[in-house]
Structures are given as C-alpha cells and as structure tokens.
Amino acid sequence: KAGVTQTPRYLIKTRGQQVTLSCSPISGHRSVSWYQQTPGQGLQFLFEYFSETQRNKGNFPGRFSGRQFSNSRSEMNVSTLELGDSALYLCASSRGFEDTQYFGPGTRLTVL
Amino acid sequence: GENVEQHPSTLSVQEGDSAVIKCTYSDSASNYFPWYKQELGKRPQLIIDIRSNVGEKKDQRIAVTLNKTAKHFSLHITETQPEDSAVYFCAASTSGGTSYGKLTFGQGTILTVHP
Numbered sequence: 672k673a674g675v676t677q678t679p680r681y682l683i684k685t686r687g688q689q690v691t692l693s694c695s696p697i698s699g700h701r702s703v704s705w706y707q708q709t710p711g712q713g714l715q716f717l718f719e720y721f722s723e724t725q726r727n728k729g730n731f732p733g734r735f736s737g738r739q740f741s742n743s744r745s746e747m748n749v750s751t752l753e754l755g756d757s758a759l760y761l762c763a764s765s766r767g768f769e770d771t772q773y774f775g776p777g778t779r780l781t782v783l
Numbered sequence: 784g785e786n787v788e789q790h791p792s793t794l795s796v797q798e799g800d801s802a803v804i805k806c807t808y809s810d811s812a813s814n815y816f817p818w819y820k821q822e823l824g825k826r827p828q829l830i831i832d833i834r835s836n837v838g839e840k841k842d843q844r845i846a847v848t849l850n851k852t853a854k855h856f857s858l859h860i861t862e863t864q865p866e867d868s869a870v871y872f873c874a875a876s877t878s879g880g881t882s883y884g885k886l887t888f889g890q891g892t893i894l895t896v897h898p
Contacts, residue, residue: 675826704884713891714827714872719884726883761826765884770815770876772886774826 672697675764675775683781689750692778696743696764702726703745704772705737708759717760720745721767749780757782785810787875789889796863797897804892806873807855813875816849816856817886822869830871831858863896870894 676695684690696703705717716729720739737747743764749756759779763772786809796802808816817832833840833847833856840847846859860867870893874886 702884704886706886714874714886714888716885716887721883727885729885763886767884770878770886771817771829771832772884773829774819776826 672699675762675773677760677762677775677778679778680776681779681781683783684752685783686752686754688752689748690752690780691746691748692760692762692780694745694747694762694764694775696745696762697773700764700766700773701743702765702767703739703743704763704765705745705747706761706763707731708761708777709757714761717747752782754782756780785813785875785877785887787873787887787889789873789892791892792890793893793895795895795897798863798865800863802858802860802863802867802894802896804858804871804873804894805855806857806875806889807853808875808887809854810875810877811851811854812877814878815876816847817874817876818847818858819872819874820869821872821891827872860894863894865896865898868894868896 678693702721704719719727723739734750739745759777761777763774765772789806814835819827821827849856870891873889
C-alpha cells in the first residue's frame with residue numbers, strides 16, 4: 672500500500688498571504704488528522720476529519736481551516752499568514768475507528 | 784485537556800547499551816499510547832504502541848510498559864545501534880467522544896547512540 676502523501680513538500684510565502692496544503696491518506700483510510708510541528712511547541716493537533724466531517728479541533732485560531740473530500744483526501748488552509756506560522760505541517764491517516772495514525776512526509780512552510 | 788510530559792529531553796548512550804524514555808500523562812481517560820521515531824528531515828514513524836488493557840508489549844529490541852495507576856508509560860530499547868539515533872515522541876489519546884483523531888505528544892527525546 673502506498674503511504675500518506677502530502678503536497679507540496681516545501682512552500683515559501685509572505686506575511687498576509689494564504690496557503691493551501693494537501694494530504695492524500697492511505698487507501699481505505701477515512702480519517703485524516705493535521706498537526707503543526709515547530710521546535711518550540713513540538714507536535715500540536717490542528718483538526719481531524721472523517722467522512723468529510725470535522726470531528727475534532729485543536730486550539731488554533733480560525734485562520735486555520737480544513738476540509739475533506741469524498742475520496743478522503745484532505746486540505747488545510749491558513750489565511751493571513753504570520754511569521755509564527757512557519758512550521759512543518761504533518762497529516763496522518765487512520766481507518767477512523769482505531770487510533771493508529773500513519774504520518775505523511777509533511778509540508779515545510781516558511782513565512783517571510 | 785490531556786498533557787504529556789516526556790523525559791529526558793536528550794539521551795546519549797554507547798552502542799549496545801539500553802535506553803529508557805519515560806512519559807507521564809494527565810487524563811485518566813487516555814487509553815492509547817503510541818511511540819514515534821523521527822529521523823532528521825523524515826516523517827514520524829510508528830515504532831510501537833500499547834492500549835490501556837495491556838501492561839507491556841514487546842517487539843524485538845523495543846518494549847513499552849504502561850502503569851495506568853501512576854499514569855506513566857516508558858519506552859525501552861535494548862542493544863542500541865547507531866541507526867537508533869533519532870528523536871522519539873510519546874503520545875496519548877482517548878478513543879471516541881470529542882477526542883477523535885487527536886494525539887497529544889510529549890516534547891520529544893533526542894537519542895544519540897555512539898559507536
């Protein structure tokens with residue numbers, strides 16, 4: 672089985688812009704979770720989608736949003752980028768009825 | 784919400800020695816505890832996990848123990864090798880309810896195995 676894939680792998684944006692990141696889960700997985708990884712804050716949960724519905728959300732501002740499509744692919748969007756949004760954004764997929772999550776390679780976002 | 788503390792933050796061992804990383808969690812409802820290994824520039828990879836109905840689980844040189852009463856769990860790596868050098872993260876989650884798909888991670892342990 673192919674693993675979790677994320678595109679793009681690297682992004683450079685400037686403050687105030689918006690960005691969309693994409694995640695394709697393992698085939699058959701219906702749940703996609705998103706995490707932000709930074710040296711200072713570590714790995715922090717953003718949100719989780721299952722069957723096109725957001726089931727859970729972390730403590731991030733409304734500038735961070737996401738969605739899931741009928742094929743389980745997910746996107747996350749960050750609007751009005753701030754310097755502090757520079758991070759590695761990881762998605763993880765699972766079947767949805769158990770907790771084992773498998774991570775993608777991440778998208779490295781740099782905000783200048 | 785859940786809080787996971789991980790110690791030590793750095794661990795240096797000689798090849799062949801054992802390494803132990805410890806985590807404590809705050810939410811007694813947590814019932815799933817995975818460990819991930821992340822090499823530089825790579826994705827976190829699941830190396831072992833344990834559910835709350837089990838006290839210990841072993842996979843070759845890696846073992847995890849869980850003490851639900853004390854709310855702590857530990858990763859044990861025996862006969863360490865240089866390729867074990869990486870950052871290790873513990874995590875905790877609660878199945879279902881409002882906690883779907885959410886892993887709460889510890890801050891990570893940088894393990895260095897010297898040849």
